[in-house]
Amino acid sequence: MDDKADRIRDYRDLVVWKEAMDIAELVYLHTRGFPREEAFGMTSQMRRAAASVPANIAEGFGRAQRGAFIQFLRIAQGSLKELETHAALCTRVGLLPAESHAELNALCDRLGRRLVSLVRSLGRSDVAL
Numbered sequence: 001m002d003d004k005a006d007r008i009r010d011y012r013d014l015v016v017w018k019e020a021m022d023i024a025e026l027v028y029l030h031t032r033g034f035p036r037e038e039a040f041g042m043t044s045q046m047r048r049a050a051a052s053v054p055a056n057i058a059e060g061f062g063r064a065q066r067g068a069f070i071q072f073l074r075i076a077q078g079s080l081k082e083l084e085t086h087a088a089l090c091t092r093v094g095l096l097p098a099e100s101h102a103e104l105n106a107l108c109d110r111l112g113r114r115l116v117s118l119v120r121s122l123g124r125s126d127v128a129l
Contacts, residue, residue, distance in 0.1 A: 011061035016118055019111045020054035020076065026107065027083065030100050034090075042095060046086045052079035053111070070122050077115050084108050 011017050027050035031043045053076045060072020087104050090096035096104075 011058045014057065014061070014118075016073075016076075016111060016114050017054050017057045017061075019107065019114065020057055020080075023080075023083070023104070023107050023111060024050040024054060026104060030096060030104070034095055038095065042086060042090055046083060046090070049079050049083040049086060052076070053083070066122055070119055073115055073119050073122075077112060077119075080108055080112055080115070 024047075027046050031038075031046055034043045056072045056076040056079060060069040060076075063069060063072070084105060087096060087101050087108075091098055091101040
């Protein structure tokens with residue numbers, strides 16, 4: 001198989017980036033309904049964490065070095081876990097409906113598994129970047 005054909009050409013082609021963007025968009029939609037007094041609290045925290053995931057995937061890819069990309073994917077994983085925690089807290093205090101939390105949590109779980117798989121595959125020397 002041609003090594004060049006196996007290369008990832010653009011971060012926007014990555015499923016993890018696309019799914020992270022979908023999650024960020026969903027978080028923006030859900031947090032629109034939060035009370036105004038949460039604008040500088042949980043709304044801001046959730047949006048920052050959600051936006052951080054695709055941003056770190058893109059930044060890591062842009063570094064064009066395998067080690068740096070893996071490091072930024074791990075940062076994205078951390079931001080995803082932060083978002084999951086904020087969503088759980090919002091549900092506990094009544095800011096986020098249970099159905100919305102379940103939907104968001106399912107998407108985060110799937111993306112988290114994909115990020116782990118990508119990090120593992122990039123750790124192998126036979127995967128081109």
